[in-house]
Amino acid sequence: MPKIKSLDELRNLRSQLKQEIKARTETSTTITVGMGTCGIAAGAREIMQAFLDELDRRQIDAHVVTTGCIGMCSKEPLVDIQQGDGPRITYGNLKPNMVPQIIEEHLIQGKVVSKWTVGQLAKEA
Amino acid sequence: MADLYRADVLISCLHGQSADLAPTFRQEIERRGMAGEVRVVETGCRGFCSVGPVVSIQPDGEFYVNVQPADVPEIVEETLVKGRPVQRLTYKEPTTRKSITKYDDIPFYGKQMRIVFRNTGLIDPQSIDEYIAVGGYEALGKVLTSMTPEEVIEEVKKSGLRGRGGAGFRTGRKWESTRKAKGDVKYVIANGDEGDPGAFMDRSLMEGDPHAVLEGMAIAGFAVGANQGYVYVRDEYPLAVKNLNLAIQQAHEYGLLGEDILGSGFAFDIGIVRGAGAFVCGESSALMQSLEGKVGEPRSKHVHATDRGLWDRPSCLNNVETLANIPVIMLRGAEWFASIGTENSKGTKGFCLVGKIRNPGLIEVPMGMTLKEIIYDIGGGPPRGRKVKAVQTGGPSGGCIPTSRLDLAVDYETLSQAGSMMGSGGMIALDDRTCMVDISRFFLEFLKDESCGKCAPCREGIKRMLEILTAISNGDAKMGDIDTLETLAKTVQAASLCGLGKSAPNPVLSTLQYFRQEYEQHITEKFCPSGVCRSLVAYVVVDDKCKGCGLCIKVCSQESIAGSAKQPHVIDQATCIQCGACFDACRFDAIQVIPRSQVELLPKQEVHA
Amino acid sequence: MNGDRVNQIIDAYGGDRTSTLAMLQDIQREYNYLPREALELIARRLELPPGHVYQMATFFKAFSLSPKGEHICKVCLGTACHVKGGAIILEALEREFKVKSGSTTADGKLSVEGVRCLGACALAPIVVVDDEPHGQMSSDTSIKLVQEVVSGQVAKAPAPAEVKPAVVRAAVDLSAVPPAG
Numbered sequence: 013m014p015k016i017k018s019l020d021e022l023r024n025l026r027s028q029l030k031q032e033i034k035a036r037t038e039t040s041t042t043i044t045v046g047m048g049t050c051g052i053a054a055g056a057r058e059i060m061q062a063f064l065d066e067l068d069r070r071q072i073d074a075h076v077v078t079t080g081c082i083g084m085c086s087k088e089p090l091v092d093i094q095q096g097d098g099p100r101i102t103y104g105n106l107k108p109n110m111v112p113q114i115i116e117e118h119l120i121q122g123k124v125v126s127k128w129t130v131g132q133l134a135k136e137a
Numbered sequence: 138m139a140d141l142y143r144a145d146v147l148i149s150c151l152h153g154q155s156a157d158l159a160p161t162f163r164q165e166i167e168r169r170g171m172a173g174e175v176r177v178v179e180t181g182c183r184g185f186c187s188v189g190p191v192v193s194i195q196p197d198g199e200f201y202v203n204v205q206p207a208d209v210p211e212i213v214e215e216t217l218v219k220g221r222p223v224q225r226l227t228y229k230e231p232t233t234r235k236s237i238t239k240y241d242d243i244p245f246y247g248k249q250m251r252i253v254f255r256n257t258g259l260i261d262p263q264s265i266d267e268y269i270a271v272g273g274y275e276a277l278g279k280v281l282t283s284m285t286p287e288e289v290i291e292e293v294k295k296s297g298l299r300g301r302g303g304a305g306f307r308t309g310r311k312w313e314s315t316r317k318a319k320g321d322v323k324y325v326i327a328n329g330d331e332g333d334p335g336a337f338m339d340r341s342l343m344e345g346d347p348h349a350v351l352e353g354m355a356i357a358g359f360a361v362g363a364n365q366g367y368v369y370v371r372d373e374y375p376l377a378v379k380n381l382n383l384a385i386q387q388a389h390e391y392g393l394l395g396e397d398i399l400g401s402g403f404a405f406d407i408g409i410v411r412g413a414g415a416f417v418c419g420e421s422s423a424l425m426q427s428l429e430g431k432v433g434e435p436r437s438k439h440v441h442a443t444d445r446g447l448w449d450r451p452s453c454l455n456n457v458e459t460l461a462n463i464p465v466i467m468l469r470g471a472e473w474f475a476s477i478g479t480e481n482s483k484g485t486k487g488f489c490l491v492g493k494i495r496n497p498g499l500i501e502v503p504m505g506m507t508l509k510e511i512i513y514d515i516g517g518g519p520p521r522g523r524k525v526k527a528v529q530t531g532g533p534s535g536g537c538i539p540t541s542r543l544d545l546a547v548d549y550e551t552l553s554q555a556g557s558m559m560g561s562g563g564m565i566a567l568d569d570r571t572c573m574v575d576i577s578r579f580f581l582e583f584l585k586d587e588s589c590g591k592c593a594p595c596r597e598g599i600k601r602m603l604e605i606l607t608a609i610s611n612g613d614a615k616m617g618d619i620d621t622l623e624t625l626a627k628t629v630q631a632a633s634l635c636g637l638g639k640s641a642p643n644p645v646l647s648t649l650q651y652f653r654q655e656y657e658q659h660i661t662e663k664f665c666p667s668g669v670c671r672s673l674v675a676y677v678v679v680d681d682k683c684k685g686c687g688l689c690i691k692v693c694s695q696e697s698i699a700g701s702a703k704q705p706h707v708i709d710q711a712t713c714i715q716c717g718a719c720f721d722a723c724r725f726d727a728i729q730v731i732p733r734s735q736v737e738l739l740p741k742q743e744v745h746a
Numbered sequence: 747m748n749g750d751r752v753n754q755i756i757d758a759y760g761g762d763r764t765s766t767l768a769m770l771q772d773i774q775r776e777y778n779y780l781p782r783e784a785l786e787l788i789a790r791r792l793e794l795p796p797g798h799v800y801q802m803a804t805f806f807k808a809f810s811l812s813p814k815g816e817h818i819c820k821v822c823l824g825t826a827c828h829v830k831g832g833a834i835i836l837e838a839l840e841r842e843f844k845v846k847s848g849s850t851t852a853d854g855k856l857s858v859e860g861v862r863c864l865g866a867c868a869l870a871p872i873v874v875v876d877d878e879p880h881g882q883m884s885s886d887t888s889i890k891l892v893q894e895v896v897s898g899q900v901a902k903a904p905a906p907a908e909v910k911p912a913v914v915r916a917a918v919d920l921s922a923v924p925p926a927g
């Protein structure tokens with residue numbers, strides 16, 4: 013990684029990164045698993061594995077990323093799914109056996125499995 | 138070397154109809170004479186199957202859905218030749234999504250305001266790129282290139298920011314003292330010890346947005362004139378240590394820590410030190426002793442750490458949440474920050490709202506919100522059928538605020554006046570199944586274990602108070618004991634060396650202030666109405682309420698409950714351990730807590746297992 | 747205990763007295779307790795009175811002076827877990843596995859202990875088995891979980907990645923450090 017030598021370079025890097033992240037999220041599906049300590053305590057590791065396995069099985073190329081604690085600890089494990097520049101849909105209280113259905117309905121058929129959702133995070137302006 | 142292309146056309150979803158898409162693109166690109174410039178790549182499924190074949194064009198990121206071979210000439214013409222998107226093919230949000238509640242409409246989030254926890258749960262904490270993309274290190278850059286240390290301190294003072302570690306010391310003033318202290322070597326220390334049992338904001342912050350803490354520390358270093366910082370992290374937080382470590386490494390690789398940061402000549406480095414499980418090490422002088430590799434015993438406070446702290450050098454200790462506020466203040470300005478909150482408490486505060494509540498979790502609210510709003514609107518109130526009895530804030534140094542005073546606003550002064558304190562941010566809802574004597578006893582037991590033993594009032598006083606509380610909850614106390622307890626509490630408060638002892642009596646004093654009659658009931662009636670102090674209570678089934686559903690039989694770990702379906706069940710008092718699991722499980726309020734002394738008066742019942 | 751390994755740990759910190767705490771943490775991690783010989787070795791190598799090292803080893807809760815079991819079960823007794831019945835779970839485990847809190851079963855398979863808050867209070871009560879936290883536990887689920895782990899039905903979670911703590915001394919100019927003692 014090259015060193016950033018000035019504030020301008022930092023700003024350039026920022027806009028470049030913003031572009032890259034935008035391109036990544038807008039052209040793909042991003043699955044974000046909450047992996048703070050509370051997430052892990054509620055079983056996030058198994059959920060993450062279930063997503064990876066199912067995506068692999070179906071040969072779907074989505075970004076699976078982790079994040080920290082969003083605060084709704086009682087609904088952990090929490091997983092956000094964002095497709096393109098759409099909203100980030102949050103699913104809560106997940107169990108590994110729910111994962112195939114979410115992938116089938118949300119990713120493949122484009123229907124949010126609303127009975128398991130917690131909410132949606134509107135896109136930043 | 139790989140060939141360089143001006144653009145890539147990425148085609149995905151190759152299961153279905155898109156088999157002809159790639160050849161069509163290649164032909165069209167060839168026809169337009171761009172074969173050496175634009176590459177066509179077939180990628181795997183991207184999980185957008187509902188919108189058919191998907192084409193994205195990099196590096197600009199145009200994204201087209203449901204692309205048919207017939208669309209290809211238009212895409213090539215418009216996007217690749219003229220650089221314009223083809224509107225009709227761009228991705229639109231399916232309407233089904235509209236029905237899902239927005240975060241802001243969920244009461245849990247609607248009332249919150251996220252400044253410190255702006256990124257946790259949204260960005261990947263293990264990626265500095267994501268932090269930079271959301272504006273990270275911009276504040277550090279601004280400070281280093283356009284402000285003097287004095288201006289930074291002035292800005293922090295104007296913002297009204299106060300320490301989030303408990304006592305609420307004014308951050309700007311602490312920085313100023315450190316800046317003014319004599320000495321070439323100074324230190325910035327971030328307190329991530331989070332000793333309050335029942336709080337985890339600092340953990341979430343360090344795990345979820347470690348760069349925010351590092352950036353705040355670097356700005357503090359610049360302001361006070363330090364080139365070295367340490368983060369002291371609680372032993373029980375391995376993930377926080379890992380993420381912070383990674384963050385420091387990444388910041389070094391980008392040159393955002395180390396020598397000559399952003400060409401300003403300012404050098405700053407940060408090390409991580411793990412605690413080893415001692416609550417008192419969260420106290421500033423004990424923390425510094427522990428950083429020096431010694432036993433963490435507090436020193437007396439006639440010298441300030443800002444003059445002589447770590448290795449007797451001027452040291453500025455701040456809580457990690459305090460530090461995470463700094464970048465935002467620097468970017469958005471002191472005035473904006475000072476416009477949030479109350480007269481004397483500015484900004485927001487993160488709380489761990491836990492205990493007997495429906496939506497426990499990590500919240501951040503503007504200062505000045507009432508406890509009622511927090512407990513009922515955000516937390517959703519107590520679980521089914523229960524009543525909120527009190528709210529405990531401030532951890533072992535704080536106190537319990539009764540329901541009758543829930544309209545109190547959350548700020549430093551108001552909470553202290555009510556006999557509790559802001560503390561680091563634990564907020565525990567207690568319901569009518571929580572016994573106040575037991576809560577006091579719980580905290581004193583904790584503090585007895587954690588007292589370092591250096592000064593007698595704390596070491597001995599806490600032990601004696603705990604003995605009295607234990608006697609009360611066992612039914613062995615007499616009326617005068619409450620007075621002794623109070624006298625002891627006041628002595629410990631007045632005579633202890635450090636903050637641990639000085640605040641240790643708070644849980645006792647505040648529960649005595651608001652729930653004295655509950656203490657008295659334990660002594661005179663030998664009864665604990667919450668059913669917690671086990672030697673004073675018994676659980677019995679109320680026959681005409683019991684539907685014989687068998688739920689209590691299932692939850693009883695002692696197998697002390699018997700009864701056949703639809704017949705009133707019976708609890709065997711000889712084997713019952715009064716854990717109360719049946720009481721909590723029963724949906725028909727058919728289990729009752731009675732004084733232990735009344736068990737003999739019960740009609741003899743046969744228990745068939 | 748392997749004296750070479752302890753020497754390696756001491757050397758990793760340059761045999762520096764101000765890193766005593768970090769050395770003890772590494773030894774604790776390596777052996778799950780602080781063997782007496784290791785403490786004596788540290789005292790000798792760092793030229794500290796043995797009592798000084800012993801004081802550190804007993805002051806901090808992260809250290810144990812006796813060996814722990816093959817599996818370690820920690821029950822949270824922090825405030826949130828206390829009000830949700832953490833103590834009752836601990837008692838149930840004590841009864842079921844015939845082991846007192848803070849000690850190890852006779853066969854050396856299992857240690858049970860109470861700890862103060864693991865930082866996942868919203869999911870109280872919390873039970874940690876072999877470094878893997880589990881939320882919203884009850885007496886029954888805890889007993890079942892521990893049984894599964896002890897009988898080897900559940901693989902031990904992989905150890906968290908090794909983190910190298912900062913050597914605090916490195917950034918300090920040595921003249922500022924007061925002599926030990």
Ligand SMILES: Cc1cc2nc3c(=O)[nH]c(=O)nc-3n(C[C@H](O)[C@H](O)[C@H](O)COP(=O)(O)O)c2cc1C
Nearest residue numbers: 300301302328331332419420421455456459636637
């Ligand atoms: C017994 C005791 C324990 C403390 N524990 C912590 C702690 O865990 N985290 C913390 O930030 N401050 C803790 N403090 C407060 C610190 O001494 C210190 O005031 C604080 O870290 C300063 O940071 P601030 O000004 O940003 O609040 C504790 C104080 C006492 C007396």
Ligand code: FES
Nearest residue numbers: 822824827864867
């Ligand atoms: S109180 Fe148990 S995890 Fe915090």
